[in-house]
Amino acid sequence: MSTCLTPKVVNFNEKLDLISEYWQPKVIAQMNDYQFKIVKILGDFVMHTHASTDETFIVLEGKLRIDFKDDSVCINAGEMYVVPAKTAHKPYAENEVKLLLIEPCGLTNTGDEGGTRTAPNDIWI
């Protein structure tokens, strides 16, 4: 089992205040081989898939829409959604949304799709 890298209490708003760029997830805590990341998003992303893992979205502020191939879901502050593995999805935020993501260490934000929106991994704040 991994050594815990987060010996201290983590305050979501304090960490969010350290972020200015959109679509750049930052790691705030780790549990075993999973990481907790916060990210601010605005506008549209790329449709992508994670072949080998589910991915959890918890909305801290704002209203997130996740588009799938044939439909979409809306997730408000105080709500969560788990995108199943192998499911193509595209986050969208009409206005700024503040998210907590939970996913395995090393997962790439753009999944199988790559491209210019791919963010560096394992960046702690």
Add this chain to the structure above:
Amino acid sequence: MSTCLTPKVVNFNEKLDLISEYWQPKVIAQMNDYQFKIVKILGDFVMHTHASTDETFIVLEGKLRIDFKDDSVCINAGEMYVVPAKTAHKPYAENEVKLLLIEPCGLTNTGDEGGTRTAPNDIWI
């Protein structure tokens, strides 16, 4: 990889409204082989250890204290804390606290300690 058991959006407050008993975690979502559980707590628990996994506490409402052998931490709403594996810990709530727990499927709430506070596992709401 597991089939996702939570195809719908989960609202924390709606789920919390379904709980009346203290210290009885209920599963609200699953990501791979990890589960998200909500629980209301009040008063003192038993000091216990999880030998093989970290455990994540996210405070949704109230003020949680976690006591360790030699010290303690306080975690407020909008904050999280990861208790490392093999670390004896005891949650405490002077007033009611509403928590989101994230931990591997099948983890027993009282860890190695057992006793009357042990809650049934894998109860979904």
